[in-house]
Amino acid sequence: MSAPSAPAAQPAHADSARIRVRSLGKRYGALEVFRNIEFDVGAREIVAIVGPSGCGKTTLLRCIDGLLPHDTGDIWVGDARVEEPIAGVAMVFQHFGLFPWKTVFDNVAYGLRMAGAARTEIERKVPEFIKMVGLAGFEKAFPYQMSGGMQQRCGLARALAVEPSVLLMDEPFAAVDAQTREILQFELLRIWQERPTAMIFVTHSIEEAVLLGHRVIVLKGRPSSIHEIVEIDLPGPRTRATLQLPRFAELRERVWGTLMREAREAEFQLERA
Amino acid sequence: MTSSAINAPADAAPEPPPLSDRLRQTVLPRLVTGLILLLMWEIAVRLLAPPFVARPSSVVAIAPKVLTDPKFLAATGSTLLAVAEGLVISLILGTLTGLAIGRSRIAEKALLQHVNFFYAMPMIVILPLFSLWFGYSAATRIATIIFASIFAIVMNVADGARAVPGEYLEVARSFRAQRLRMLFEIVLPSSMPYLLAGVRLAGGRALIGAVVSEFFLSIGGLGYYILYNSRSYHHSEAFVGVLLLAAFGVGFEVLVGWCTRRFMPWYRRGAN
Incomplete structure (x- = not known):
């Protein structure tokens, strides 16, 4: 459908790196979670992170958001060194993290309010983002009145509303059913095409990682480190048709093979121990 | 069949x-x-029993007269106003203290044992002391009402503030909320169900505090009305006051329950 001039196939991180992670390490007391993590994310690039459960993907993302302190190394977002949450970075949470006492409108407005936005700005922007995620008409609904998929749309709108240069996605579609998940993946791609940002997408679904990511980082081991970074050279913009491409299947199998080998090794290590 | x-x-x-x-x-x-x-x-x-002892038929017979008696209405108003004032003060101070205890380790260490101690103390034993400090006056009644009700609110709000789901706080931190805003815009609303449970408890205790202090201090109010009429052999009149107090207790519970459903539709318990 689209012209082959689509930029997604090029190594987008090569131009301006929005996020730079350097020799990052994190431990919880005696337990070392990951070590020596190094990667960049371009200003208009989606990097997916996959790994076996318990490998510290979510911990890594929380460190990048500044929610958790790291022990070694550095995280840079633009010129800012991340020690705590910084402006311009927004996170979408696995369990939505909506405030049950707030309506959709007020949930979406939350980030803007915390950033000190004026009332007129809030009243102008919030409906725009509610519409963007397809929740128009639900402004006054409370989270408990909505399905999981709608709740995560609201969570996405809340993150988008602060117009971040970096979006951090923590297994955002893991808690919704399979069909909804698929719909939301393509919605996310559509929204990203409209407003490209640097994005880190943590998932345990290989298919999701390959579909969304321009590169896929595979974490391995205990403590985990980057095992492989797979360039996903699929033509963009990605649509449902992308899932049918032979190249998609190839890449999926490649990431799958890498991960499964690791999973098996980890199992053997456990058995020996 | x-x-x-x-x-x-x-x-x-x-x-x-x-x-x-x-x-x-x-x-x-x-x-x-x-x-x-x-x-x-x-x-x-x-x-x-002798004829002046109240019985259902005599209470019903006297009720219309009592309920339209200006003196009775003034006494009722005085007691309700004192309870409302005391409850509002308890609500504000108790909520602030409860939030502090629930969210700050130092505040918890410094205050929690004392709150438990005062909560367990029967309010009646403090009344003679209060009457010396504040006189035989409405001030003592207010003090007693606050003492009776505040610790229930403190303990419940502290429980609620401790139980705030970590994900809410994480979202707030991620969006760079300042500490005070986090306390009042995340911790407080999240603790509302606990707060209302505390208020429910506090309402009953405040009513008891008001009546008991009127008994003890002989200051005007519904409690004193009951005491005075009991002592002057107007048992049926006294009983109307007793029933009205019971109705206020039940009414307050209903009001709190209604507020919970009306203003916190998101807070749903399993049944009812």
Whole structure:
């Protein structure tokens, strides 16, 4: 459908790196979670992170958001060194993290309010983002009145509303059913095409990682480190048709093979121990 | 006939019982018990007690006169106003203290044991001291009401503030909320169900505090009205006051329950 001039196939991180992670390490007391993590994310690039459960993907993302302190190394977002949450970075949470006492409108407005936005700005922007995620008409609904998929749309709108240069996605579609998940993946791609940002997408679904990511980082081991970074050279913009491409299947199998080998090794290590 | 009688319960089982069944099964027994108790009271007083002792028929007979008596209304107003004032003060100070205890380790260490201590202390024993400090006055009544009600709110809000789901705080931190805003815009609303449970408890205790201090201090109010009429052999009048106090207690519970449903539709408990 689209012209082959689509930029997604090029190594987008090569131009301006929005996020730079350097020799990052994190431990919880005696337990070392990951070590020596190094990667960049371009200003208009989606990097997916996959790994076996318990490998510290979510911990890594929380460190990048500044929610958790790291022990070694550095995280840079633009010129800012991340020690705590910084402006311009927004996170979408696995369990939505909506405030049950707030309506959709007020949930979406939350980030803007915390950033000190004026009332007129809030009243102008919030409906725009509610519409963007397809929740128009639900402004006054409370989270408990909505399905999981709608709740995560609201969570996405809340993150988008602060117009971040970096979006951090923590297994955002893991808690919704399979069909909804698929719909939301393509919605996310559509929204990203409209407003490209640097994005880190943590998932345990290989298919999701390959579909969304321009590169896929595979974490391995205990403590985990980057095992492989797979360039996903699929033509963009990605649509449902992308899932049918032979190249998609190839890449999926490649990431799958890498991960499964690791999973098996980890199992053997456990058995020996 | 026999077959339908056997089939009936099996058919009814999966569906909720119809209204007439619920009336028969819960409201009717309650009503019957109440009527029996009233009847026993009426008969016992008529047979055994002197004529000035209150009985259901005499209370009903005197009720319209009492309820329109300006003195009675003034006394009721005075007590309710004092309870409302005391509750508002308890609510504000108690919520602030509870939030501090729930969210700050130092505040918890410094305050929690004392709160438990005062909560457990019977409010009546503090009354003689309060009357020395604040005089035989409305100030002592307010102080007693606050003392009676505040610790229930503190303890409940502290529980609620401790139980705030970590994900809410994480979201707030991620969006760079300042600490105070996090406290009042995340911790407080998240603790609202606990706060209302505390208020429910505090309302009853405040009412008791008001009445007891009026007994002790002989200052105008519904409690004093009851005491005065009991002592001057106007038992039926006194009893109208007693019933009204009970109605206020129940009414307050209903009001808090209604507020919970009206203003916190997101807070749903399993049943009811």
